[in-house]
Amino acid sequence: MYRLPALPALSCRHVSHSSFAMSANQPPRLRDTPSSPSTSASASINDPVTQRALLWIVASGFFMQTLDTTIVNTALPAMARSLGEPVLNMHPVVVAYTLTMASLTPASGWLADRFGTRRMYFAAILLFSLGSLLCAMASSLPMLLAARVVQGLGGSMLLPVGRLAVLRAVPGAQYIAALASISIAGQLGPVVGPVLGGWLVESLSWHWIFLINLPVGVLGMGAVLYFLPDDSLAGTPRFDLLGCVLLSACMVAFSLALDVPFDSHRTGWSIALFVVAALTVLGYWRHASVHPRPLFRLGLFGEPNFSIGLAGNLVCRIGSSAVPFLLPLLLQVRLGYSPLHAGMVLLPAAIAGTIAKPWIAPLVKRFGYDRFLLVNTAIVGAAIMSFALITPDWPLTAAIVQLAIFGASNSMQFAAMNSVTLKGLDKRDAGSGNSLFSMVQMLAIGLGVTIGGTMVNLFKSEVGTATNASFQITFAIVGAITLASAWVFRKMDPRYFK
Known part of the structure; x- marks a missing residue:
């Protein structure tokens, strides 16, 4: 065996x-x-x-x-x-x-x-x-x-x-x-x-x-x-197809609403898509309240820390998910790196993230989830914002250190956020809670890339090309979004961290 x-x-x-x-x-x-x-x-x-x-x-x-x-x-x-x-x-x-x-x-x-x-x-x-x-x-x-x-x-x-x-x-x-x-x-x-x-x-x-x-x-x-x-x-029970369609439509509409080139014509479409996203959420809420076996039962959101954990994960991962999209573009479009050179520069983040995984358990045990998440979220957000400093004149050594700090703190952040969000779920909700949590993770990746791409487009030059400033402003914004998740995690009940 x-x-x-x-x-x-x-x-x-x-x-x-x-x-x-x-x-x-x-x-x-x-x-x-x-x-x-x-x-x-x-x-x-x-x-x-x-x-x-x-x-x-x-x-x-x-x-x-x-x-x-x-x-x-x-x-x-x-x-x-x-x-x-x-x-x-x-x-x-x-x-x-x-x-x-x-x-x-x-x-x-x-x-x-x-x-x-x-x-x-x-x-x-x-x-x-x-x-x-x-x-x-x-x-x-x-x-x-x-x-x-x-x-x-x-x-x-x-x-x-x-x-x-x-x-x-x-x-x-x-x-x-x-x-x-x-x-x-x-x-x-x-x-x-x-x-x-x-x-x-x-x-x-x-x-x-x-x-x-x-x-x-x-x-x-x-x-x-x-x-x-x-x-x-x-004898497999029937799948809640309508519930799945409603939630999927909400995610797609919300993501497309953020992907707007900011002109008067498309802004109207963006508002309409936000309305569609809101209506599908309300539709699912009503559907789940009467369906005998909804995709995600409404009582799941009453579990201690689960709803707050989902919101914190979504906000935090938006910034973290924008980085793997923005950095290769910055390195190749603005700094003139070749694709291979850009890929190798990104290695420190991945390696540091793998090395840091064993650190999470002792750090959480010593400082507790609440204090660890507060401090580590601040480190992740600050690391993302620090990428705004990367310009053609920025030392490569400094960039590698920045990437290593981001990779290590981001890896530990994911592990801690996952654990604290799912920690209070009982057996009845373990499967559906995991599934909803996974949807939020993938949605956050899409939103991070969408927001990152939209921001760079918004601050591009008059001739339509990305500038150093457009990337700098974008990194500052997505880093600030990640920092905001620290406030969300502060709302969690520490009694359920044990």
Whole structure:
């Protein structure tokens, strides 16, 4: 049997700071319910080699997804030149992917129950690979955006369905260790992505940042068919499709409303989209109050610290998510760095973030969640604002130190925010709380990129190009947004931090 060292003081919903929190199911119930397929699935793949293969399959999917969220940023200037688009108009390439993932994440758990993890994980890899191929074949920005939506369809299922497959197949005593080993693949994505993206753009072309997914996808689909059992559940309850549509429409409308070029004609559309977002929220509230099994029950928002934690995560991650989009643009557009050079400059942030992960537990234990979040949020916000100092004359050593501080503090921030937000949820709300939390995470990434791109566009020069000042003002704004989340976290009840 596959064994890894146990990780003390961790629960299955806190193993990863991001995507392994995604599931629309309730993990504790899957093990407690007699009709769960976990027993038969585990028995059918009890062989150690087969079990390792399952972990490798899920880890590969996790790596593909996290790699894709970082590798694209470095290639955006090259994409813009190839497609004949202004580089400042390329942020929808990131937003289309993240919003699609956020919208469809809640459905992934139900689909896995209804059709089985084998079928849905195969479909996830197929859609992700097909989307990657379509991205590489795109000859215009609208075609690329449509292809990114297809990629997002697959990406929305890769992580939660893979996590569920491991949950059903790996014995409880080894589940946490298995997820911990898989999460390493997710940590490699941000480290490898910027450098690999820069190298592919320079050595080949931007198309290869998508084409490299194809051989991994083909191998993954073959491995899924060979190793994963059919574990669909009979009598799966009906999915709250209307609730999912309402929340998805809210996220899309709100994000598009912020992406406005600030002229009188488009401002009217922005106001209309804000109204649509508000109406869909109200519509969901009314729908959930009468639906017997809503997507997210309204009582979930009454859980101690959960609503405040969601709001704090959303505000904080807007600034943090803008940085991976803005920095490659600054380095290439204003400082004249090559794609590979820009990717290598970003390495300190990813490496420092990986190194800092073990620090979070002792620091929280010593200072408490409330004090830690207050101080660390201030460090993250200040680090983001400090990027406004980077100009062509700024020392590279100073920039590396700034990136390392941002990477370390941001990594610890994610871990602390995730833990404190989900800490008070009971078993009944664990699955839906995780799923809603994952939606907020992906929404924050899209909003961060949208706000960052909109701000740079707003402060660009009269000839339509980004200036040093446009980036400086943007970094100051998104850093201030992150600092504002410290005020949100102060509203949390410290009695539930224990």
